[in-house]
Amino acid sequence: MESKLKISIFSTCKIILLAMLFIQPIFGQDAKVKEAVCEISPTEGSKVKGTVSFTQTAEGVKVVADLSGLTPGKHGFHIHEFGDCSAPDGSSAGGHFNPDHKDHGAPMDTIRHAGDLGNITADASGNAHMEFTDKMISLSGENSIINKGVIVHQKVDDLKTQPTGDAGARAGCGKIVVKKKM
Secondary structure (H helix, E strand, C coil): CHHHHHHHHHHHHHHHHHHHHHHHHHHCCCCCEEEEEEEEEECCCCCCEEEEEEEEECCEEEEEEEEECCCCEEEEEEEECCCCCCCCCCHHHCCECCCCCCCCCCCCCCCCCCCEEEEEEECCCCCEEEEEEECCCECCCCCECCCCEEEEECCCCCCCCCCCCCCCCEEEEEEEEEEEEC
16 A cells, blocks of 8 residues: 555655656746846946846737946847857857747847847937837747847847847847846
8 A cells, every 4th residue: 555655645646746757848837927127237348337127018019128337329129049148348248039930130120149139329428218119029938038138239230230230349238137027
């Protein structure tokens, strides 16, 4: 009797573990994320800093960015594959977030990296504010940006040069983290 009970308990635990292995990739730990945030810090020699917030909506992910310390004009603004900003030049964030292995493009293009968010424009004082909704990124699933990085570049993204838009060095870097779950 005791042997059958041990086998039964073992079998039940095995079934629960297997279910968890299959359910986690389907629903993911970020499946109920409603809001995420990214604090941008300057890379070596830069003064760029600020906050980027992400809110899941029925239309896509609303992105709101407020940055300072930029040179006046346009700057490439991308989500990169890693939320690692440990390298002084921001290179530890890897390349553009591109889960579908597409070419670089503009945010309104159907063929683009998921992380291609275009440019953010700084005023004469070096401050920039931008709000838009993106349909390609998500806070859950395959195109989830949770734990990815946001990079602000020194130059304008030309929206066509492969694979980076010729946006120059990385001026600011931050990791996207969960702010609020549903």
